Amino acid sequence: MVYFDNAATSYPKPEVVYDSIMTAMREYGANPGRSGHKMALKAGRGIFETRELICKLFNINNPMNVIFTFNATEALNIGIKGVLREGDHVITTSMEHNSVLRPIKYLERFGVESTIVKADSKGRINPKDIEKSIKNNTKLIVCTHISNLTGTIMPIEEIGSISKENGIIFMVDASQSAGVYDIDVEKMNIDLLAFPGHKGLLGPQGTGALCIKDGLELQSYMQGGTGSSSHSLDHPEILPDKFESGTTNGPGIIGLGAGIKYILDKGMHNIREHEESLAMHFIEEAKKIDGVTLYGPLDVKQQAAVVALNIKDADSSEVSYILDQEYDIAVRPGLHCAPLAHETINTLEQGAVRFSFGLFNTHEEVDYCIKALKDIAREV
């Protein structure tokens, strides 16, 4: 099977990830932060190491500001709802995933205003359009780092500067970039960084995180047991406890740590260069096929290893189905939980077939897929 669906979840994971999850489950599968016995302490230390690795990767100075969540969606909900109150204005973009758009749309019921800045036809956001949208009550700017539909890389450093100059909180959805593209929360002025553990960071499903800038106060989200201040009926205000209640995914977070260590050892730039070369190879060859329409910038400086296309006017689900059934190639069709991004590239009806490349894909797989696309283009 050829797996080109890494933007949904990376597969496979490095061996060390599977092994560390199994070791954590089998050898010290206690509840971290709840008891004081050796196994619980060992699990707690494993989780703390993952916090430290995340800090190293994104230049965060305090591991306690890393909050582990179920997935990126929860991290985005905690951040967006933690900042915005009635009367506030938020700026976001037409390239966002529903995990950003839907919480914002939901908050409109409670008196939050929003502006959605439109991208150009290649999915690119002009930072000046964001700057022009700033109002007196703008409290938050939320932008994806990389579009999950077109792979377009957003100018987050420039948007971060604009946010800082205007005293606005800046939140980045790094769902498609964390673990592959450089992110420095200091240099890029990122106040809230949300990401999943199971995509570019090579960890398991059931992991995600929100990194909160030192001193940024967010409203409470979920309340429960934290193993701290247990005498009090009020949920503690200190981080990470404020946003981590109930039993966390101990072995999952330890597996995420193994994924990050793997990336650091291999060199993130090496992973990125490999993925870029696969994407460019794919784009160059796909361009030559009659009837194929490619979306996005189609340039490695502006596009990650996520490529959306259509073949003539064939339904994207049909093309994906043929790829899966006849060629054993796994891709994702339809609407990619990003309706305004589809509007932007004019594929709201047809959807798009998305090819997303990962660390373990090869050029041979790309060649095999190109042959398949040629066959399909002749037939549909």
Next chain:
Amino acid sequence: MVYFDNAATSYPKPEVVYDSIMTAMREYGANPGRSGHKMALKAGRGIFETRELICKLFNINNPMNVIFTFNATEALNIGIKGVLREGDHVITTSMEHNSVLRPIKYLERFGVESTIVKADSKGRINPKDIEKSIKNNTKLIVCTHISNLTGTIMPIEEIGSISKENGIIFMVDASQSAGVYDIDVEKMNIDLLAFPGHKGLLGPQGTGALCIKDGLELQSYMQGGTGSSSHSLDHPEILPDKFESGTTNGPGIIGLGAGIKYILDKGMHNIREHEESLAMHFIEEAKKIDGVTLYGPLDVKQQAAVVALNIKDADSSEVSYILDQEYDIAVRPGLHCAPLAHETINTLEQGAVRFSFGLFNTHEEVDYCIKALKDIAREV
């Protein structure tokens, strides 16, 4: 190592649980519900099977009414906040975990009223006290099935009848009972059932669920991508999508399914009887030790395999530390995220040492632990 901390998380898990998680990760680790390729469909089917197993275990008629969550705390937050609005009244008990008490306390800021019914000194709740607390605006009754501190089994069937007669929504926190004690949502009139996957159900950490009675409308909690109605900026209203956004813990849920299958194959009553006999053995022997104070009903009909005690006026953390360091016995000391329950049994200052027995514990381990307690009682 002797592991008597099963109320925090069960350990070890059955081999089949580890194996099914690894198989799901290695062989079909795709993102369920997002793409249509074979691996994603297989992961989706695995998750659906777990929904069906949960239905079988708790007599739920529609698998779509089972919502997978990060843990029981999230399930409790979704249920409590989904029901209660300004002006509503909620009844709960002094035996609840902070995962119930803290969300309720938080909602008081938004005009929700609460009554906390007090248990007797053995942690027992009188259903009549709940009935007497009902007011015109009582919307919800939340009760734990089994106390995580004293193991006291609550009369949830009677409380369910009272709720039904009075048209009040009934929510049960089954964190300490799911997978060991009979729960029938129809017979017990349970409208909302919240539980973790990683305790009695023998699944991994990072899993939990909320079962919602057919037709009960809860307010939206988290919004994001669901892989459904992707064209819409409004989060879908259908279950389970309404409360499942973002990538779920696929391999974890599949592992949870393996845990439930294991329980069904082995017979839940066999597991319960084994745990009861361990707890009774422990209680009988511990009673004889000079200086030991045991809490709770101390009777298998009224108490699960969770036993709290103190030795003279020794700090519970000190006793646990000695058990861990000198005898390699893992228990939990301190306050057990249930401050009012400690008030009820008068251990708010000393805390309590909690011994919680599981499926894989043996009578030999209990005997070894009793010997250790005798030594410690002589020394402290």
